């Protein structure tokens with residue numbers, strides 16, 4: 001049973017690796033961040049277009065192993081159209097799944113579930129998480145700059 005599931009997961013990962021979704025760079029991103037995983041040689045850039053607190057468009061570019069690139073491809077699919085808060089919740093959910101410290105909501109994760117198998121290879125967990133950390137950095141950067149633009153109008 002387990003090996004059949006592993007095959008299915010591997011197929012999903014390879015599909016995203018070979019046919020990456022939302023690959024490239026936005027012409028005029030609101031925010032773009034880069035991340036790297038020197039242990040494996042993975043590099044990821046995530047560019048975001050954010051409108052009214054929602055991720056209107058997203059692209060990723062990069063190079064590296066199949067896990068890092070497939071994870072980035074799945075990430076762009078799952079966060080597109082989501083609010084920044086929803087995206088941050090998904091980042092937390094995915095990180096939790098990769099660290100195995102919580103039971104993931106499978107419906108919510110979709111194809112991302114296929115990366116669960118990576119947990120068996122601790123050195124590859126960083127590969128799977130790279131694009132997500134890079135995304136989180138971008139969201140936080142954007143939130144910081146919008147807060148700064150609003151200046152003293154906010155008390156929080």
Ligand code: ZN
Pocket residue numbers: 037040041042064065066067068127
């Ligand atoms: Zn890697």
